[in-house]
Amino acid sequence: MSAQHRPSSAAPTASQGPKAPIRLLEDIRRAGKTWAELAPRWGVSEPDPPWKTSLHATCECLSAAAVLPVLERRRAEDELGETLYCGTPAPEQQLLALAHTMLTRGLLSEEELARRIKEVRTRLVAS
């Protein structure tokens, strides 16, 4: 069995390795408001942020397409959840770990993700 048959053979773009901090995500981890902070401030009792099911669906789709199999995603979530993102609550931690894994596997680039984040924010503020 050669390495090219591995389900996710994309070369990592983060040169420091799969567990090194990624600046874009570090900014979000530090400055982002988690659901645990936002919900009580707005008097919302929902335990989970509205985007959680969409995040789960993204994970399912990546797994169904064999782009990022469940076991590999879960392993990355575990490793990153015990290291880089250990202080972040669960749904946000899972999101950071997914974005991190997609970046280190070259499924997304840091530049395009940063650009898209700006666009999405502009769109949401305008709406």
Add this chain to the structure above:
Amino acid sequence: MANRETGNVLARFNVGDRVRVKDLPNLFYSRTQMYVRGVSGVIASRTYQSLVPEDEAWNRDEAQPQQFYIVRFRQKDLWEEYPFDNDTLQTELPEGWLEPATD
């Protein structure tokens, strides 16, 4: 040990058979936990036939499906100095990981 046909491949083991989990090297991807390797248990149930995860993970659809079994282990056999005699653990394993137990 009688072979019985279920589905497309012959199932080698029957409920009640004592089996030992082989201690095979990991080929990149396996769902056979380290903690059952080399340990003997009893077939609790014969389940379904499927590609083994080792083949499925690489999309090797042409590989031969295997019979899967739920195997019951005594916790005392899995862990040294486990203090409770009655406790058990069950997990599911493909036939290729099992061999008849000799102990």
Add this chain to the structure above:
Amino acid sequence: MQSQHDHDHAHDANAAHRAAPMVDEISDFEVLEIAVRELAIEKGLFTADEHRRFTEWAESIGPAAGSRLVAKAWTDPAFKARLLADAVAACREIGLDWAEPTGTGTPSDYMEFRVLEDTPNLHHVIVCTLCSCYPRPVLGHSPYWYRSPNYRRRLVRWPRQVLAEFGLQLPPEVEIRVEDSNQKHRFMVLPMRPPGTEGWTEEQLAEIVTRDCMIGVALPRPDRKADDPRPVQPARRPVESTSANRAAG
């Protein structure tokens, strides 16, 4: 980095939408989730339609289906027999189809499902040491502690200690059977009906069958309709993937 933003005020003026408070503030995490999803779709990793189908499915599942299965099994012995013999078929009787949303289930919920019946001498508890396989069609999404390394790596090795941390202590003569769902089967526990529920309807019974009871970390009680909150703790004495300690990673 967050800012205030107004949702449609004309919309908010509608009485139907005034009742539930909402978070009217954009968070970086909300933005990140959208950005990742949009880029993945644009790159063709999956389609918007696939994502929509999985989202609808994810929003439709929850532990209520499992509670109904248990309550029905408690009140209808014939149903219980069918549930134990072929759980996937029994689920269809309450309108739950394991084939959703793709026709063959999801990438992590196959169509193999078994119900584990507790008896006075046998208590089941489920775990997935490898990842976090969970019977989502009947129980919804797994709670965070179920996915935590603390639970997954310790339950197989010290089940009684882990159960005690959940407040569940069982006498040594009761066999504790850990079911590690590391392959395609998904499992759910059928707990024993507690005393003090004589004459209750199926609906009343379903209310006390909480998610934790169907995982096996709690027992149903006539006075408890919700699970206690579970703080996620870091793994203490985890089982590691070394040959000396032989374990699940």
